[in-house]
Amino acid sequence: MILPRTPSFRLDGRRALVAGASSGIGLGAAAALAQAGAEVWLAGRREAALVPVRGAIRAEGGRAEMLPLDVTDIHATAHAVAAHGPFDVLVNSAGLARHAPALDTTPEDYDAVMAANLRGAYFLAREVARGLIAAGRPGSLVTISSQMGHVGGPDRAVYCASKHAVEGMTKAMALEWAPHGIRVNTICPTFIRTPLAEQTLANPERRAWLLSKIKLGRVGEVEDVMGAIVFLASGASALVTGTHLLVDGGWTAE
Numbered sequence: 142m143i144l145p146r147t148p149s150f151r152l153d154g155r156r157a158l159v160a161g162a163s164s165g166i167g168l169g170a171a172a173a174l175a176q177a178g179a180e181v182w183l184a185g186r187r188e189a190a191l192v193p194v195r196g197a198i199r200a201e202g203g204r205a206e207m208l209p210l211d212v213t214d215i216h217a218t219a220h221a222v223a224a225h226g227p228f229d230v231l232v233n234s235a236g237l238a239r240h241a242p243a244l245d246t247t248p249e250d251y252d253a254v255m256a257a258n259l260r261g262a263y264f265l266a267r268e269v270a271r272g273l274i275a276a277g278r279p280g281s282l283v284t285i286s287s288q289m290g291h292v293g294g295p296d297r298a299v300y301c302a303s304k305h306a307v308e309g310m311t312k313a314m315a316l317e318w319a320p321h322g323i324r325v326n327t328i329c330p331t332f333i334r335t336p337l338a339e340q341t342l343a344n345p346e347r348r349a350w351l352l353s354k355i356k357l358g359r360v361g362e363v364e365d366v367m368g369a370i371v372f373l374a375s376g377a378s379a380l381v382t383g384t385h386l387l388v389d390g391g392w393t394a395e
Contacts, residue, residue, distance in 0.1 A: 148377045153178035157230035157374065158222070160212055160265060163190035165335030166285050167234030169363035170370045175203030177371050179230060184210040184221075212261030219268050227272035227280075230374045233262050234285040236303075238337055243298040251299050258303035263310055266325065270318050279322030283373045284311060285366075286327035288389040304329075308385060315383030324382035328369050331389035333361040356391030 157174045161167035162183035175181045175198045183191045188209040198205040210221050212235045222228070236258045239250040266282050273280040289297055290304030308327060315325040332338050332351050341347045342360065352358065369386050372378050387393055 148375070148379060150371055150375045150377045151178050152230065152371070152375055155179045155229040155374070156182065156227070157232065158182045158184060158208070158226075158228040158269060159232045159234065160184045160210065160261075161233070161235035161285075162194060163187060165234070165337055166330065166333060166363055166366050167232070168194055169367045170232040170234055170285075171205070172198065173367035173371050174230065174232070174374060175205060176201070177375065179374070180204040180206070182206050182208050182225065182228065184208045184212075185235070186211045212265050213256045215260070215264045218261070218265055222265070222268040222272055226269065227276045227278055228269050229273070229278065229280045231266060231269045231280070231282045232285065232370055232374070233265055233283070235261060235265075236285070236337075238297075238300045240296040240300065240340070242296055246299055254299045254303050258300070259306050259310070262307055266310075266314060270314070270321075270323055270325075273323055274318070274321050280324070281374050281378070282314070282323065282325045283370060284327045286311075286329045286385060288329050288331050288387060288392050290327070290329055290385070291387070291393050311385070312383045319382060324373075324378070326373050326378075326381060326383070327385040328366060328373065329385050329387045329389060330366050331355055331361050331392050333363060333366060335363065354392050355389070356394060359390070361388065361390065 157179040159171045162171045163185040171181050185191050191207045195205040262284050286307045287304045289301045290308045293301050311325050311327050369388050
């Protein structure tokens with residue numbers, strides 16, 4: 142009897158673009174992909190913040206390059222991806238949050254969140270897919286969404302709107318690009334201990350609220366998301382597209 146073999150989680154020979162790679166989940170994604178063997182391109186607005194990430198990856202024997210890039214600049218994004226691609230893997234972790242009661246939302250905050258979380262994610266995914274299709278190569282595109290793309294939360298109407306939209310965008314792109322062998326998925330974490338979550342975690346009342354919702358009883362760490370990223374980037378998820386992977390400690394189970 143010949144047993145089936147588990148597909149490889151290795152990414153040797155793959156080129157991966159990670160947007161928002163200077164900190165938080167993006168930094169974790171870059172580390173995870175490099176540790177799995179990929180050549181990682183670190184994208185972010187601040188080149189100085191990317192330098193130590195590149196250095197740390199190379200110090201471990203990984204391969205990393207820097208690509209200073211603001212995903213809200215659609216034309217610069219298109220030029221950068223065309224110039225340095227094609228990329229077999231995209232992890233789009235660039236984003237921001239400006240929390241406030243819906244009655245107090247300013248147009249400026251609304252536009253800023255949508256520009257980064259939705260518009261930037263949309264066009265970055267499009268450009269990476271464009272490069273893959275032109276090269277006749279399959280690929281895996283992953284956007285870091287949020288559990289808030291599936292539920293609501295206080296003071297998070299704009300953030301939730303952006304992430305719910307990302308979920309719909311992902312399904313439509315997956316359908317369009319499946320004939321080209323391009324898979325499109327999201328990862329939806331709960332509150333992860335990152336700079337983006339500092340404001341919420343520092344508030345005792347909000348921290349108590351979120352811990353009551355996370356059934357495993359703890360805030361997430363960047364390491365909790367890294368395995369999911371490698372899974373969706375690799376051949377281990379070859380039949381997974383147009384869906385989301387919740388890393389939420391059970392928040393959305395009820």
